[in-house]
Amino acid sequence: EAGVTQFPSHSVIEKGQTVTLRCDPISGHDNLYWYRRVMGKEIKFLLHFVKESKQDESGMPNNRFLAERTGGTYSTLKVQPAELEDSGVYFCASSHLGVHEQYFGPGTRLTVT
């Protein structure tokens, strides 16, 4: 069974540019989560999809961040326009419905210069 995959593994962009991160969850996992770790601090929740619907987006920092999950499969997280403080590692995780155990992808390291 393939694990959670994320693309790209690393992205370097200039302030004001746009970046789109992609996450492919484990097949059959209806829950999909996005998290972010900034500058060695704790990993913080961004949002949670159940299938294609946003269940909880309370962790999204502001309206420069837009997440979608087309057809309940893969998800994208767009940052537009990027700011310096958006730098960090963005993790995606997935799980079955009703299960708290989440499986994580390798993360995307975003550097905004």
Add this chain to the structure above:
Amino acid sequence: GNSVTQMEGPVTLSEEAFLTINCTYTATGYPSLFWYVQYPGEGLQLLLKATKADDKGSNKGFEATYRKETTSFHLEKGSVQVSDSAVYFCALSGGSGNTGKLIFGQGTTLQVKP
């Protein structure tokens, strides 16, 4: 709201030393508790979990016991190896008002020297 606090790092130990990484939590209801590990250059991996009070999670020689009376979930290993060098994250999920998202501590970096 719910929160997790874990001991500051980095922690540096010699091989075969005893490891304890403290983790305490604040939560309403009955959350599940987890330890995740991130090895250098890799993603987060679930190390162990416990879903109710007094449960003991264990894996790869690591153990942690869900202590509701002290709201703790300390990670222990009797004899660490160089290959255990990684960042360890304590986390909780569930409990009242939680839709399943994980709430993490700040992470503890462990370095094991030969």
